[in-house]
Structures are given as structure tokens and as C-alpha cells.
Amino acid sequence: MSETGIISQEYQNMADLFRDINRSVIVMKKLHFNLAGASQITDEELAGARGMLASVLRRLVETFQPHLPTQAADDDDALQLPPFFVKRLHELHSAEIQWYVDDLREVMRAVEGERPLTGDLIAHLDELCGQLDAETTAIHRRLWRK
């Protein structure tokens, strides 16, 4: 059978996750850079963005440090990170994975409001979007370039 079935499902999962993460990052950046639209962000939107990003970051930390105790299973059950995305990040940071995990923890604290968000931490969020976007685009191309 054609590979379209598998790839289209993979594309959809990846695109859905990308949208959720990217829009959450946009919310955080609007606030951080104090852009014109920042005042229109509702408390609910902000809480949703914080929750989404914290879940993703927690999953990444757990994946890159599997020996550490994990969060209770029912916390963010619905969130599943595509393995190709995780692999991309791991390859990118394999030389300094412990530092990267520490950075992700700091980003997590920042998105949860426990510490201020800085330009460096935002760069990590942008990198998540960038890697996920690259993977999503690549899969979409495979749907039509055989």
C-alpha cells in the first residue's frame, strides 16, 4: 500500500502540535516584547499558553533524562511528542545534553511565571517551533513529492 496513509497521519499530528506550540509562543513573546496586541491577551489565553508550553517542556526533560521520576501519568496524557521531533532536538544538543536539559527547566520555570522570561530562554522556545516546523514541512513535502 502507498505510504500516504502513514505520512498524512504523521503530518496531521505534527501540524496540530506545531500550531498549539507556535501560538503559545506567540502569546508569550507578545507579552515579553510588550507588543501592541499584548493588551488583548486574555487570562485564559495566557494560562492556556503557559500550560501548553510547560507540558511540552516537561515531556522533553523527561525524555532526555529518562532516569528521573516522571510527572503523574494523568497530568498531560493527551500530549504526545512526535519521536522525529524529539530526535531532531536530541541530535542538535547531544554534545551538551545536560546543559540543554537545565536550560529547558529554566524555560519551564519562566513560562510558569516562576522567573522572568529572557531573550535566551525565548530563543529556546523559538528553536522548538523551528524544529517542529522543519519536520512538519518535510513531511508535507513527502505527501506530494514522491
Place this chain on the structure above:
Amino acid sequence: MPAEFFSGQARLLYARCHTLLKRLNSFNHLPDELQPYAQDLGRMVSKIATGLQKLLDDPDFGAAPLLLNQFDDYKRFAELVDIIEWHPLSLLDHYNERDHHSYRFAKLFCEQIQYPYDPPLVNAHSNVYYSSLAAVNMVSVPLSDDKHLLSTPDFVHELGHIVFAHVWKEFIQQFMEYFQPYIEDGKAKAANRASPRVYQDHFDMLETAWDRYVQEFFCDVFATYLVGPAYGWSHLRLVLSTQDELYHPTFGERGTHPADESRTRIILASLDEMGADTEAGRIREKWAALTSIFVDKPDGEYALCYPDDILLKLSRQSLRVCRELDLVAFFDQPKDDNNLPSLMQEAWEQFHRDPDSYPQWEAAKTEALKSSIGYLSPTC
């Protein structure tokens, strides 16, 4: 400058959405029963247009710190428009009698198995054998599909991809509960091997690959549950015509589909699980005879990729999902002429009984089926 270019592109995509909506609204040639599909597509395109409008209306549209995020957001809209325009919309634009026959076939099949979702649209002029696009609920089948029966179980496999899109989250989560320990164990054992890093990397690759394989295996079990041995025979037929993927991907290789041999094993395991062990035995025998003459043989590490134990657990998990969805198993289908799961089984039985006269039998059956599908669905 990049912001202006981007703004122009976003506006063009917005205009393209409206062109497509206009086209959709002009589809007067479609049978009534397809109108809901056209309406669904219209809603999807409208939603994209609304999303684009929201993006363009954002007071921070084009702001330097957000430009890349916004551009990537736009790209997702553009990709979705591509998928809708190139697949279901093109099909509906050129919709013909053969497409409609295949749709009716799919619809009747879905009714008979108690399929819990809307039947898919069917494109009857596929250029990639059987395929599916779950995002737009569409299956593509080969041009001659309405004249033949032995490959129709492959349509059922494609339907499995659409079901998987509904159940994947929970399914993958449960699967990982028994697959993850296998990978961890493999990596731990690899530490004692001659080239531990290579083995560990290969186990990492295997873990990633199974994220795709699991869906394909699910679809194999799904089809086996619904049409029984007919799917096993259909798989054998397909393997005969390709052969090159028999034991590939093996350990350290990548691929979208698991090796054909492993797929045969999960199909046979599923038949055994459902009590169809006599038929499973016949397929097993034929498989052994065929593969004994093929040149391709498994390498020493092939078994690491597709362990029996994992395949059996995956088969049981997939069968459980089929039962939970209240789908009708092949052995519970009535044996009448209009029952498609039974007809797929009967076709293979007839082929085995008398391969030489099979083409005449098949021609008579597909002709009768054509009339009965029209008769059973008088709105055609």
C-alpha cells in the same frame, strides 16, 4: 520588506480560499448524498480563511519578533489548503460514475461492518495503488478496482488508517507501555556487545521507526478482523508482486512500512487469535513455499526489529480496539451475495478452488455487485 512580501502571500492565500469556496458552491453535479462532504470541505476552507483573516488583523502582524512564528503559522494554512485542493476538491470537481460506484461500495461496506464514522470519499483513479488521507476522510483506489475483488481487502487496510486517526493517542500510549521496556532492555543488553554505541543508535532508530510501523500493523490487524483470511491472501498477493521489502527495513534501516514478513506474521497471529487457525495454517504453508524460492533472506539481526512477543501484543491490542468499536468481525458476517466482507472471502475461496475459471466468476460477481449496489442505494 519580508513583512510586505509575507503580507502579500497571506492575502493571496486568503483569496485562494474564496476561489475554492466559490468552486465548491458551484458543484451542482454531485449526488445529494455527497453534499455533506462538500459542506464539510467548505467549512474547513472557511475556517482557514477566518484564521488567515485573524492573522492579517493581528495588531502585531509583521512585527519583527513574531515574523517567523507568523510565517510558519501561515505555512500550515497553506499546506492544508493544498491538501484540500489537490485531493478531495479535485475529486469532487471531476467526480464520475466510477468514483461513485467505489463510494457506494465503501458506504455499503461501512454499513455492514458497523463502521462508527462517516464513510470515506473514494477516488477511483489512484496513481499510487491504494492510499488514504485521514485528514480529509478520503481513500484512493486503483482504476480497475470496480472489476476485481482479490485486492479489495487492501481498501479495508486503508480504512484502518482513517480509524487510526481517531484512536491513535490512546493506542500509542498503551503500545508504549510494552514497547518501551523492550527498547530499554535491548539498549541495556547492547552495552555488553562489541560496538555498543552502534547497537544503541540502532535501537533508537528502531524506536522511532515503530512510531510509523505501529499504524501499519494496526491497519493490517483491522483488515484481518473485518475480512479474515481474505486479507492474508491479499497481502500474499501483494508481496508476490513486490518482493523487495520482504525483510526490509531490518535492524539499522529506516522505512515507512515494516518488513512484509513481519506483516505476514501479525496477520497470521491475528487469525490465530480469532480462531481461524486452519486458514492461517494454509496461508502459512503457502508463504513458506513462496519465500523458500525468493533470494532475499533475513540477516542475523532482523529478529530484533519485529519480535513475536511485541507483534502478538500489538495484534491483541488492535483486536481489542476493533471489538470496543463494535465492529462486526468477518466470522459474524452473513453469507449473502450483497455482503461485501463475505464476498471478499468468497472470492479468495473461489480463486483457490479454480484459479483458471476465476476471472469469469469474478466478472459475473462484479457485474452483479454493480447492479445490487445501485439497487440497494436507490438515490444513485
